[in-house]
Amino acid sequence: xxxxxxxxxxxxxxxxxxISGEATYNAPARDMTPITVPGRDGxxxxxxxxxxxxxxxxxxxxxxxxDANIKAFRNxxxxxxxxxxxxxxxxxxxxxxxxxEAGLEADVTRLKSAxxxxxxxxxDPRRFLxxxxxxxxxxxxxxFITNPTLFPSKPLIRAYGTGYFYVGDEVVTISAANEYxxxxxxxxxxxxxxxxxxxxxxxxGQDFPTLPPGxxxxxxxxxxxxxxxxxxxxxx
Numbered sequence: 001x002x003x004x005x006x007x008x009x010x011x012x013x014x015x016x017x018x019i020s021g022e023a024t025y026n027a028p029a030r031d032m033t034p035i036t037v038p039g040r041d042g043x044x045x046x047x048x049x050x051x052x053x054x055x056x057x058x059x060x061x062x063x064x065x066x067d068a069n070i071k072a073f074r075n076x077x078x079x080x081x082x083x084x085x086x087x088x089x090x091x092x093x094x095x096x097x098x099x100x101e102a103g104l105e106a107d108v109t110r111l112k113s114a115x116x117x118x119x120x121x122x123x124d125p126r127r128f129l130x131x132x133x134x135x136x137x138x139x140x141x142x143x144f145i146t147n148p149t150l151f152p153s154k155p156l157i158r159a160y161g162t163g164y165f166y167v168g169d170e171v172v173t174i175s176a177a178n179e180y181x182x183x184x185x186x187x188x189x190x191x192x193x194x195x196x197x198x199x200x201x202x203x204x205g206q207d208f209p210t211l212p213p214g215x216x217x218x219x220x221x222x223x224x225x226x227x228x229x230x231x232x233x234x235x236x
Contacts, residue, residue, distance in 0.1 A: 001089070005058060007077070007100070007121075008084040015073035016065055019058040019119075021090035027236050028054040028125030051125035051236065056086070056098060061116040066108060070115065074104055077119075086121060093130050094235075098123030125236060126151075132233030138165075139226050141219040145211065149233050152210040154185040156230040163222015168212070171204035174224070185209060186232070 003021060004013035012019065031048040062069050077100055086098040098121040108115040132153065136145050147153060157172075159165060160180045164173040174181050181197050183190045185208040190201040203209065211231055220227055 003089045005086060005088040005119075007086050007098075008080050010076055010080070012060070012073070015076065016062045016069035017060050017073055018063070019060050019088065021058070021088060023057040023059070024088060024090055026054060026056075028052055053122055054125050056096065056121040056123045058088070058119045058121075059116070060119050061114070063114050065113070066106075066115045067112050070104075070106060077104070083124070086123065091127070094127045095130060096121075096123045096127060126234035127236060129233040129235065132231045134230075136218075136229045136231065137226060138218040138229065139220060141221075143218040143227075144215050145218060145229060145231065146215045147211045147213050147231065147233060149235050150213055151234060151236070152212045153232045153234060154208070155211055155232055157183040157185065157209075158228040159183065159224055160226045160228075161223040163220070163224040165221060165224050165227050166217065166219045167209040168216045170209045172209065173202045173204075174200055175202070176200045183208065 002013060003019050004011060004017065005019055006012070028051040031050045031052050033046040033048060035044040035046055037044065080100065083097045083099045086096040087094070100119070100121050102120045104117055104119070106115040106117040129149070131148075136143070138145075157167075158180050159172070159174055159177070162174050162177050164171050166172075172183065177197070177200065178192055181190055181192055181201060183201060188208050190197040211229075218227060218229065
């Protein structure tokens with residue numbers, strides 16, 4: 001099998017670029033702050049509640065038509081900006097959010113017919129599961145959604161109507177809505193399209209709801225007719 005990656009919809013194999021995936025199994029580091037206390041041996045540590053970004057490197061190679069392929073590939077890569085969707089054929093059930101800024105240095109054969117190089121992306125430490133993109137539709141009471149991972153996820157929630165609904169033990173109240181309200185628990189914003197709806201949404205807890213490992217009950221009350229949840233499962 002010829003392995004390749006796809007970055008923002010661009011398939012590396014379309015430029016003759018194939019990859020090796022041994023470095024794609026690396027895990028991120030936890031963000032910890034060491035604390036020293038005078039008169040006390042050793043150190044204390046403070047967990048900052050997050051994982052650090054990770055370098056994601058593909059050893060890559062072009063086995064024929066190097067000159068034309070590398071020129072087209074180089075321009076296609078460098079034209080893309082920002083944190084974008086990255087997938088590869090080694091982990092077809094996962095995707096990453098990554099950006100590329102590392103340039104490109106190639107080792108080329110004497111006749112310039114083939115060459116190899118490393119491609120290093122900087123990515124979000126999470127490996128998002130494609131199964132977490134499947135929307136769960138909840139109506140009425142006692143809808144159950146199961147997080148199959150060991151990590152709480154930050155879902156995208158679309159609620160239709162006004163009233164309140166439960167996400168586990170947390171109550172989300174919507175006081176006004178124009179058909180529906182999107183609640184993005186990742187960026188902690190409520191909106192419809194480009195219009196902010198933060199003033200119309202309240203939470204019983206101190207923060208936007210998450211979906212912990214295991215099963216969570218979603219129940220709708222008042223004039224909330226439907227809640228659609230994109231769970232955004234991830235692993236490391």
